[in-house]
Amino acid sequence: MKAAFVYLFIALCFIAFVLYSNQPHRLKSKVHRNLHAGRRLVIRKLSIGRDSKHENVAFDPIVASFERKREDRTWEKEYFQEQFKQWSKDSEPGHTHESAPHPQSQPEPAEWDYKDPEDFLNDEEHFNVSSRILTLFPLIDNHPSDGRISLDELQDWHLQAALTEAEHRAIREMEHHDKNHDGMVSFAEYLPHSELEDEANRSMEHGGVGWWKEQFDTADEDGDGLLNAKEFNNFLHPQDSRNPKLHEWLRKQEIRERDHDKDGKLNFKEFEEGIYDIIKLHDEGEALHSSSDSDSSARREANAKRRFLELDKNKDGFLTEDELVPIMDNLHPGEAYYAKQQAEYLISQADTNKDGYLTIEEMLENPYIFYSTAFAYEDYEEYYHDEF
Numbered sequence: 319m320k321a322a323f324v325y326l327f328i329a330l331c332f333i334a335f336v337l338y339s340n341q342p343h344r345l346k347s348k349v350h351r352n353l354h355a356g357r358r359l360v361i362r363k364l365s366i367g368r369d370s371k372h373e374n375v376a377f378d379p380i381v382a383s384f385e386r387k388r389e390d391r392t393w394e395k396e397y398f399q400e401q402f403k404q405w406s407k408d409s410e411p412g413h414t415h416e417s418a419p420h421p422q423s424q425p426e427p428a429e430w431d432y433k434d435p436e437d438f439l440n441d442e443e444h445f446n447v448s449s450r451i452l453t454l455f456p457l458i459d460n461h462p463s464d465g466r467i468s469l470d471e472l473q474d475w476h477l478q479a480a481l482t483e484a485e486h487r488a489i490r491e492m493e494h495h496d497k498n499h500d501g502m503v504s505f506a507e508y509l510p511h512s513e514l515e516d517e518a519n520r521s522m523e524h525g526g527v528g529w530w531k532e533q534f535d536t537a538d539e540d541g542d543g544l545l546n547a548k549e550f551n552n553f554l555h556p557q558d559s560r561n562p563k564l565h566e567w568l569r570k571q572e573i574r575e576r577d578h579d580k581d582g583k584l585n586f587k588e589f590e591e592g593i594y595d596i597i598k599l600h601d602e603g604e605a606l607h608s609s610s611d612s613d614s615s616a617r618r619e620a621n622a623k624r625r626f627l628e629l630d631k632n633k634d635g636f637l638t639e640d641e642l643v644p645i646m647d648n649l650h651p652g653e654a655y656y657a658k659q660q661a662e663y664l665i666s667q668a669d670t671n672k673d674g675y676l677t678i679e680e681m682l683e684n685p686y687i688f689y690s691t692a693f694a695y696e697d698y699e700e701y702y703h704d705e706f
């Protein structure tokens with residue numbers, strides 16, 4: 319009886335949610351005062367899921383928190399629909415239903431409707447980017463607090479924010495997999511049974527069950543067969559973890575994927591075919607800008623050879639796992655890598671006197687540079703045309 323009510327409740331929520339999400343965007347009644355030159359701060363729709371592309375983290379924690387909220391809603395919607403499908407399946411005779419969605423993950427249209435956060439961001443009375451920068455400056459300028467922000471400080475700022483975001487997503491994803499709600503994820507919970515049972519699917523190839531299992535076991539630092547929140551986060555983001563075994567595992571994968579003759583190391587040909595193009599992009603930085611004919615096949619061969627020799631420390635003609643260490647940031651960029659890029663970009667844009675540091679004056683001169691993840695130049699008219 320009680321269960322019937324729960325189902326009814328879920329169904330009603332679902333219907334309400336579908337109705338709500340199909341409603342057209344309400345016309346934003348407020349006329350925004352700070353559409354400087356058609357500039358409007360927006361909250362990005364971040365793509366979610368394992369294979370989504372990397373997005374730079376927001377400079378301002380307030381913007382990040384709005385983005386997170388929006389992302390959570392999107393995730394909840396997907397999660398909820400999946401649960402609903404599962405429930406419909408489970409409620410066929412012979413099935414028992416185990417996991418109702420957590421009450422907190424149910425949509426609350428009323429709260430979301432309460433204030434459009436984009437209106438908030440674009441209302442200078444509430445959200446003044448200059449005073450935000452004045453507030454944030456001392457928090458970033460903290461090693462040492464010398465009145466100027468260095469590349470290191472700005473990189474750290476973005477890195478900490480990115481790691482916090484990643485952890486938040488990992489917890490959310492963990493909730494999704496943790497079917498028995500014990501706060502741990504087992505391998506069977508992580509991969510659906512249909513895949514586990516498929517023998518052909520135990521392959522060690524990238525994405526095969528054997529491959530996932532190995533990554534899972536490597537992330538399982540205490541070896542209890544279950545991943546706790548920290549281990550699960552490391553499992554999802556091995557390149558950002560502090561587990562040296564995971565870093566080793568990543569390097570092993572790099573070799574394994576390209577090692578056609580299966581000797582456990584890469585010869586020049588395997589390197590040139592599988593790795594050179596990836597690191598070339600990073601070496602040249604702006605490979606897109608270089609004209610394609612500048613890379614004739616002879617030149618390409620010579621460059622590849624040079625890079626191979628540089629990496630092949632012991633000069634035995636092969637690259638081993640350890641010899642890949644210097645290029646792992648290129649093969650598997652982690653948050654530290656992106657945070658550095660982002661900091662370099664912001665400094666290059668805002669450092670007017672080109673001394674390599676940002677002062678509060680420089681930042682206030684062009685505050686919107688720091689909101690570049692969050693602003694769009696949008697013609698006011700166009701904005702509303704797009705909406706309808």
Ligand SMILES: *[C@@H]1O[C@H](CO)[C@@H](O)[C@H](O)[C@H]1NC(C)=O
Nearest residue numbers: 442443446447448449450452
């Ligand atoms: C925004 O903040 C700056 C610095 O605190 C101040 O000078 C400016 O008047 C503020 N702008 C608005 C519209 O409140």
Ligand SMILES: *[C@@H]1O[C@H](CO)[C@@H](O)[C@H](O)[C@H]1NC(C)=O
Nearest residue numbers: 512513516518519525526527
């Ligand atoms: C594993 O099995 C599933 C379901 O049978 C299939 O969809 C998937 O493509 C398989 N994956 C691999 C890597 O073979």
